[in-house]
Amino acid sequence: MRMSRRIVSSLFRSAPALAAALLVGARSVAQDTGGGAPPEHDPLAGRTAPRFVLDEILVTATRSTRTGFSTPYSSDAVDASLILDRSYRTTPEALRDIPGVMVQKTSHGQGSPFIRGFTGFRNVFLIDGVRLNNSVFRDGPNQYWNTVDPLSLDRLEIVKGPSSVLYGSDAIGGTVAAFTKTPYSGRAGAGVGGRSLYRFSSGERSHVWRGEVSVTPSDTVGALVGLSLKDFGDVEAGSPTGRQPNTGYGEYDADAKAEFWLDDNARLVFAHQTVRQNNVPRTHRTVFAKPFAGTTVGSDLRRDLDQERRLTYVQYHADALDGAVDAVHLNLSWQRQLETRGRIRGSGASDTQGFEVGSLGVWAQLASETALGRLTYGVEWYRDFVDSFSSRNPIQGPVGDDAVYDLVGVYLQDEFEVGERTAVVLGGRINYARASADRVQDPATGSRISVRDSWSAAVGSLRLTQTLVPDRLNLFAGVSQGFRAPNLSDLTRLDSARTNEIETPSIGLDPERFLSYEIGLKTRGPRWAAQASYFYTDISDLIIRTPTGNVIGGESEVTKLNSGDGFVQGVEFGARVRPHPQWTVFGHLAWIDGEVDTFPTSTAAAVREPLSRLMPLNGQVGLRFDHPSERFWIEGALTLADRADRLSSRDIADTSRIPPGGTPGYEVLSIRSGWRLRDNIDLTVALENLTDANYRVHGSGQNEPGRSLVVGLEITF
Numbered sequence: 047m048r049m050s051r052r053i054v055s056s057l058f059r060s061a062p063a064l065a066a067a068l069l070v071g072a073r074s075v076a077q078d079t080g081g082g083a084p085p086e087h088d089p090l091a092g093r094t095a096p097r098f099v100l101d102e103i104l105v106t107a108t109r110s111t112r113t114g115f116s117t118p119y120s121s122d123a124v125d126a127s128l129i130l131d132r133s134y135r136t137t138p139e140a141l142r143d144i145p146g147v148m149v150q151k152t153s154h155g156q157g158s159p160f161i162r163g164f165t166g167f168r169n170v171f172l173i174d175g176v177r178l179n180n181s182v183f184r185d186g187p188n189q190y191w192n193t194v195d196p197l198s199l200d201r202l203e204i205v206k207g208p209s210s211v212l213y214g215s216d217a218i219g220g221t222v223a224a225f226t227k228t229p230y231s232g233r234a235g236a237g238v239g240g241r242s243l244y245r246f247s248s249g250e251r252s253h254v255w256r257g258e259v260s261v262t263p264s265d266t267v268g269a270l271v272g273l274s275l276k277d278f279g280d281v282e283a284g285s286p287t288g289r290q291p292n293t294g295y296g297e298y299d300a301d302a303k304a305e306f307w308l309d310d311n312a313r314l315v316f317a318h319q320t321v322r323q324n325n326v327p328r329t330h331r332t333v334f335a336k337p338f339a340g341t342t343v344g345s346d347l348r349r350d351l352d353q354e355r356r357l358t359y360v361q362y363h364a365d366a367l368d369g370a371v372d373a374v375h376l377n378l379s380w381q382r383q384l385e386t387r388g389r390i391r392g393s394g395a396s397d398t399q400g401f402e403v404g405s406l407g408v409w410a411q412l413a414s415e416t417a418l419g420r421l422t423y424g425v426e427w428y429r430d431f432v433d434s435f436s437s438r439n440p441i442q443g444p445v446g447d448d449a450v451y452d453l454v455g456v457y458l459q460d461e462f463e464v465g466e467r468t469a470v471v472l473g474g475r476i477n478y479a480r481a482s483a484d485r486v487q488d489p490a491t492g493s494r495i496s497v498r499d500s501w502s503a504a505v506g507s508l509r510l511t512q513t514l515v516p517d518r519l520n521l522f523a524g525v526s527q528g529f530r531a532p533n534l535s536d537l538t539r540l541d542s543a544r545t546n547e548i549e550t551p552s553i554g555l556d557p558e559r560f561l562s563y564e565i566g567l568k569t570r571g572p573r574w575a576a577q578a579s580y581f582y583t584d585i586s587d588l589i590i591r592t593p594t595g596n597v598i599g600g601e602s603e604v605t606k607l608n609s610g611d612g613f614v615q616g617v618e619f620g621a622r623v624r625p626h627p628q629w630t631v632f633g634h635l636a637w638i639d640g641e642v643d644t645f646p647t648s649t650a651a652a653v654r655e656p657l658s659r660l661m662p663l664n665g666q667v668g669l670r671f672d673h674p675s676e677r678f679w680i681e682g683a684l685t686l687a688d689r690a691d692r693l694s695s696r697d698i699a700d701t702s703r704i705p706p707g708g709t710p711g712y713e714v715l716s717i718r719s720g721w722r723l724r725d726n727i728d729l730t731v732a733l734e735n736l737t738d739a740n741y742r743v744h745g746s747g748q749n750e751p752g753r754s755l756v757v758g759l760e761i762t763f
Contacts, residue, residue, distance in 0.1 A: 164219030229268030249751025251279025330747030419462025446483030612642030
């Protein structure tokens with residue numbers, strides 16, 4: 047598990063330039079502003095903080111408030127200020143600097159984080175506790191996380207590893223919880239606040255505007271309304287690829303939230319979100335694709351997606367209650383997700399297909415302090431109503447039509463202490479899933495059939511934190527089970543898969559099961575914070591695509607089988623050190639390996655292969671300066687990735703996204719800075735990819751922007 051020589055040499059070559067650029071910028075601003083005394087408070091805790099914080103309060107890992115330092119999981123957080131400072135364009139991109147996370151993008155309008163080797167429907171995304179995942183999420187990378195507007199978020203919490211006990215099916219690689227903004231004009235009385243934000247990027251040829259208003263008529267009522275308008279142009283990659291045509295798209299987002307405080311400890315929350323993305327191209331499947339390191343160009347003349355998501359919920363939250371129950375959290379939600387794909391083939395033939403999913407969500411979570419410890423328990427139920435359509439198929443669209451999918455879970459978790467230095471989190475969950483689809487095309491006969499099946503499972507988790515040095519060094523460890531029931535995409539999908547593949551319905555599948563072990567250390571002090579972990583996940587009955595040997599419409603048919611037994615393991619490390627009150631060094635490193643049984647051909651012989659789209663060895667190192675006045679900061683970061691050449695047979699066949707022999711490694715150097723021009727005006731300026739590196743993230747369908755100027759302006763009132 048050594049770092050490759052190429053990464054080490056690149057690090058040493060680039061480090062002097064990075065340090066010099068920051069020193070020049072820091073000296074210049076210090077002279078302009080006249081210097082000043084260091085701030086009395088810890089600069090690691092404010093808007094200008096370096097972003098690896100173990101003191102932040104997290105709730106996702108245990109469904110209770112804990113600091114990141116005391117959480118018995120590998121966990122990270124990304125707050126709203128970091129989203130602005132780093133100029134993250136999308137919600138998936140906001141995860142790209144997390145150790146052990148690789149953000150694959152099939153296109154500029156898509157983004158699918160790989161967390162500990164898994165992506166798509168093997169990771170769970172929550173919006174204010176409501177599942178974004180539904181039963182039509184497909185295998186491999188998908189675009190649905192990109193339908194969450196990052197500018198509407200207060201923070202993201204990332205918990206790596208199986209979380210099926212608390213969050214049910216799909217929580218395998220990790221769980222990401224998004225918490226949206228709440229009215230911020232205060233509860234001290236009537237008030238109005240708001241902000242306007244503009245972001246420009248030359249490499250993306252993009253313009254983004256966000257406006258929001260927060261109104262608090264009284265100390266018991268508050269409301270926030272926001273609107274985001276986005277125009278993303280064609281991406282300008284590094285030389286020699288240059289302009290990548292047909293990669294831009296448009297988007298608008300609207301959100302509203304109202305809070306009604308019933309007393310000091312209880313409130314009602316009403317919220318609504320709307321996201322609309324228009325003509326998002328999958329460029330790699332079209333003639334507009336530009337080859338990179340030997341990738342092939344698609345044959346379609348057009349392959350665009352229109353995507354829409356609407357979420358409405360009402361929630362009740364009460365804490366610090368008297369009696370047997372200390373906290374109550376209730377949710378009733380309705381989420382509608384609509385996808386329409388328009389395609390014009392090379393022959394000129396056109397077709398349209400898509401689906402609409404309406405998801406009803408009901409859950410209740412309670413907590414009680416008892417002699418046995420703090421109990422967190424609850425029940426949740428989600429029901430999907432699915433309509434699927436295709437202009438070429440009267441029976442179904444990309445998934446079965448007239449379908450219903452139920453997901454039910456009951457869970458119990460106990461947090462207690464053993465002695466003075468050991469904290470234990472023990473939990474269990476009972477899961478039930480049921481699928482019903484009335485209109486499915488039989489892959490053998492082409493006739494209409496119906497599909498009905500159900501599954502159940504019980505999973506458990508044991509986690510502990512051992513204090514080695516009080517408030518300085520913690521050891522955490524655990525073993526957790528994961529569970530994923532087959533969804534409607536597994537059972538009934540009839541749609542293109544990878545390059546020149548078509549996936550047909552697969553009936554009679556069993557659940558996937560996972561068992562993960564993890565051990566790690568967390569340390570913090572006045573001038574440092576670090577987190578390191580090793581994990582090993584055993585994989586059983588993984589549902590994988592398997593060639594049948596048949597050809598349908600010029601594409602090779604693949605179906606699905608529970609044939610994947612294997613493992614994935616890895617090491618993750620992240621740290622920050624502040625050798626001087628104004629200077630901080632930060633960085634991370636991640637290594638991952640994994641194998642799984644596959645059937646690369648239509649024969650019955652299983653082959654042990656690398657896990658698909660395995661994340662290469664990668665890391666980041668950076669240096670940051672915060673001016674004593676707290677009105678200026680500047681940071682430089684060097685991101686490195688090794689060559690991704692551990693390929694499965696299906697990776698090798700994915701010729702439009704993965705070059706022959708694997709995806710080349712890369713080094714990307716960026717410098718970012720921010721100024722507080724006035725008390726209510728903040729300016730951020732970034733020079734990204736200074737060396738104009740021509741690169742793509744492994745498994746992606748297009749290259750990342752080359753040398754870019756990114757400017758952001760925020761005005762608050």
